[in-house]
Amino acid sequence: MLALLTIAGAALAVGGRVQGGVTVPTAVLDSQQQVTVGAAQHVRRAVRASELDLGQLAAGLSLAADTSHFDGQLKDFRKRYGRYQAVYVLDTNRQPVARAGGQPHPERVPERPTGAGSSDALAVDRLPVVIQHAPFTYSDGKRAVVVAEFDLASLKHAFDAVLPATAWVVDARSEVLASTSGFTAFQKLGRAELRRAAAADRPAVSLAGGGSVDAREIVASAPVRDGGRTPGPSWRVVTARSVNTVLLPETQARDQAKLAALAVAAVAVAVFGWLYVMWLRPLRRLVGDAERIADGELRAGVEVRRHDELGQVAGALEQIRLRLVKAASDRTPVH
The missing domain is CATH 3.30.450.20 (PAS domain)
Structure with a gap:
């Protein structure tokens, strides 16, 4: 992500230098x-x-x-x-x-x-x-x-x-x-x-x-x-x-540099959006589930929506929750 933004900034800088030398x-x-x-x-x-x-x-x-x-x-x-x-x-x-x-x-x-x-x-x-x-x-x-x-x-x-x-x-x-x-x-x-x-x-x-x-x-x-x-x-x-x-050649070069910068920026935004939807948001959900389980809130289950590594982590958290629920029920005296 940082590399893409650096490339976009460099392209805009080239466009700025071209502007100053128009003949x-x-x-x-x-x-x-x-x-x-x-x-x-x-x-x-x-x-x-x-x-x-x-x-x-x-x-x-x-x-x-x-x-x-x-x-x-x-x-x-x-x-x-x-x-x-x-x-x-x-x-x-x-x-x-x-x-x-x-x-x-x-x-x-x-x-x-x-x-x-x-x-x-x-x-x-x-x-x-x-x-x-x-x-x-x-x-x-x-x-x-x-x-x-x-x-x-x-x-x-x-x-x-x-x-x-x-x-x-x-x-x-x-x-x-x-x-x-x-x-x-x-x-x-x-x-x-x-x-x-x-x-x-x-x-x-x-x-x-x-x-x-x-x-x-x-x-x-x-x-x-x-x-x-x-x-x-x-x-x-x-x-x-x-x-x-x-x-003019100079203005065309400037416009091409701006277009390249916009394209790189668009790619960077798209990559960030993909990362957010595919990884950051699910990770935040898992962190919330883990904090809830750590606080003793065991009634709501952990949803397993994926079959990749994040899905495995979600499944493991759900198993932990179920074991804690079972352990809590075993300790509860029956009257």
């Missing part, structure tokens, strides 16, 4: 940076696609004869894409004339916009959204603007390739707009290494943390804006992946 290859860091850049591109494309979709909706609304035809188109649009908290049309007095979804927020829309556009991330009902708008004319030159409140929670699909890393979309102040994990909207990134990554002006990757492999992580960031004709919002995507989730 993450450059290829792993580059891969994390690439998937982060890809996620930033997905975010930019999603926002841009939403602007184009809203422009198509504006073109469709421009064909309507009056505002009574707006509601159906707005409802179909919101249902089709599923990424808007609200879609509505404002007249020249900034009054809603049709809507689908939540309450309109005309105060967040630019006055008399001359073209389509998007706001930066705003808090609407304490949730991060982007206000997108597209002006149009209908029915003999009447002016209106269609507005869509783009729900940034819908950006989570952009992070599929990032998993198992955690990803955040942050604004220029490092405030969180969306994430693959739980977050509070517009709260700053919690850890200093994440905030440093968010402040970088170009794609970056680094190895953060120290000590054991469980405390180290790969942190990468990439801007959503690409500097082209449609640069996108001034956001960044930040990702963090624990080195513990990367298949």
Whole structure:
């Protein structure tokens, strides 16, 4: 038993030494940076696609004869894409004339916009959204603007390739707009290494943390804006992946050492359980029987449940008990 536990302890010690010497290859860091850049591109494309979709909706609304035809188109649009908290049309007095979804927020829309556009991330009902708008004319030159409140929670699909890393979309102040994990909207990134990554002006990757492999992580960031004709919002995507989730020779050796230690510990527990059931518990029962006989308690017999050495001892105790009972009865006078 002691030997088994010693082996398990040695295996765990080997695992601990492996943790301290983990080296993450450059290829792993580059891969994390690439998937982060890809996620930033997905975010930019999603926002841009939403602007184009809203422009198509504006073109469709421009064909309507009056505002009574707006509601159906707005409802179909919101249902089709599923990424808007609200879609509505404002007249020249900034009054809603049709809507689908939540309450309109005309105060967040630019006055008399001359073209389509998007706001930066705003808090609407304490949730991060982007206000997108597209002006149009209908029915003999009447002016209106269609507005869509783009729900940034819908950006989570952009992070599929990032998993198992955690990803955040942050604004220029490092405030969180969306994430693959739980977050509070517009709260700053919690850890200093994440905030440093968010402040970088170009794609970056680094190895953060120290000590054991469980405390180290790969942190990468990439801007959503690409500097082209449609640069996108001034956001960044930040990702963090624990080195513990990367298949490295060192971590594999550590995991194998832990697995071996667990296996040895399981064997030790099984052996101890077998010894207890097969030997220790019967021995305790025999000790109790012997003490009872020594104290003169002879009424209860000694059960013989086995045919091995312990059974022979139990049988011998029973013979002793019977002889003591007979001797006691012989000494008792008959009246």
